[in-house]
Amino acid sequence: xxxxxxxxxxxxxxxxxxxxxxxxxxxxxxxxxxxxxxxxxxxxxxxxxxxxxxxxxxxxxxxxxxxxxxxxxxxxxxxxxxxxxxxxxxxxxxxxxxxxxxxxxxxxxxxxxxxxxxxxxxx
Amino acid sequence: xxxxxxxxxxxxxxxxxxxxxxxxxxxxxxxxxxxxxxxxxxxxxxxxxxxxxxxxxxxxxxxxxxxxxxxxxxxxxxxxxxxxxxxxxxxxxxxxxxxxxxxxxxxxxxxxxxxxxxxxxxxxxxxxxx
Numbered sequence: 001x002x003x004x005x006x007x008x009x010x011x012x013x014x015x016x017x018x019x020x021x022x023x024x025x026x027x028x029x030x031x032x033x034x035x036x037x038x039x040x041x042x043x044x045x046x047x048x049x050x051x052x053x054x055x056x057x058x059x060x061x062x063x064x065x066x067x068x069x070x071x072x073x074x075x076x077x078x079x080x081x082x083x084x085x086x087x088x089x090x091x092x093x094x095x096x097x098x099x100x101x102x103x104x105x106x107x108x109x110x111x112x113x114x115x116x117x118x119x120x121x122x123x
Numbered sequence: 124x125x126x127x128x129x130x131x132x133x134x135x136x137x138x139x140x141x142x143x144x145x146x147x148x149x150x151x152x153x154x155x156x157x158x159x160x161x162x163x164x165x166x167x168x169x170x171x172x173x174x175x176x177x178x179x180x181x182x183x184x185x186x187x188x189x190x191x192x193x194x195x196x197x198x199x200x201x202x203x204x205x206x207x208x209x210x211x212x213x214x215x216x217x218x219x220x221x222x223x224x225x226x227x228x229x230x231x232x233x234x235x236x237x238x239x240x241x242x243x244x245x246x247x248x249x250x251x252x253x
Contacts, residue, residue, distance in 0.1 A: 012193065013200045020201030024208020026224050027165025029144020029172045032231045034197060036238065044190070050142025051183030052194045057144045057176035059198025060205055061169045067209040068166030075167045078127075078157045082149050083171030085128045086135030090175045093139020094182040105140050106239045110232035116151045117232070120225040 011041050016056070024064045029057035047097065127156030131171070139179050141235075144172035147228050161220045165212060 015037045019030030031053040038049040068074055130152035134145035146168045153164035183189050212220060 020204025028146030031143030051188030055194030073166030089135020
């Protein structure tokens with residue numbers, strides 16, 4: 001990769017800071033911000049953006065999990081219960097991504113999020 | 124418990140497909156499926172994200188889809204924001220966290236729908252994705 005211009009470094013700093021804040025506050029990786037912003041602001045192709053996002057998330061989630069752990073909020077058993085099947089899922093997901101359109105999955109994912117949000121707001 | 128495992132699997136597939144950590148699904152799996160509080164679920168979700176993102180990034184690297192330098196830079200500049208987010212999550216009331224999370228995932232859903240239904244076609248090198 002070419003030497004990074006200053007402007008691009010600032011852009012990445014802005015994306016990273018926002019992703020980190022969302023990560024610590026909401027328990028997510030921040031990929032939902034990283035992927036579209038790498039595409040829109042840094043000219044990444046979609047798949048390069050998703051792969052790069054996952055690499056960034058490894059660091060972001062590790063830092064946020066360690067900090068939450070210091071507050072005593074992390075439950076190891078429950079984390080493994082969802083995390084282990086998810087590792088199998090991500091192997092399927094990355095292979096599928098090389099072959100198919102992600103449009104339908106995005107829309108199903110969106111619908112699921114809307115249901116969860118309504119449940120949270122009403123409940 | 125079964126539903127938590129199934130949602131975990133689905134979260135992993137979504138993570139691989141969309142390049143996210145899967146937390147938007149881990150959190151409800153942990154609250155609804157395993158009875159954790161919103162704060163505990165968010166913290167535990169982050170733990171579950173680590174191996175998912177690690178394996179996902181490793182597989183994507185094999186396909187040539189990882190810009191490691193940019194990924195590492197993004198991760199390191201995110202540390203300050205992450206620390207702020209964790210402190211804030213522990214400071215606000217539980218209900219505020221639930222409502223905030225609900226609004227966040229509604230925003231995510233809106234982003235996804237907008238990107239899939241109304242966006243301009245992706246850049247040429249991303250064409251194979253469609």
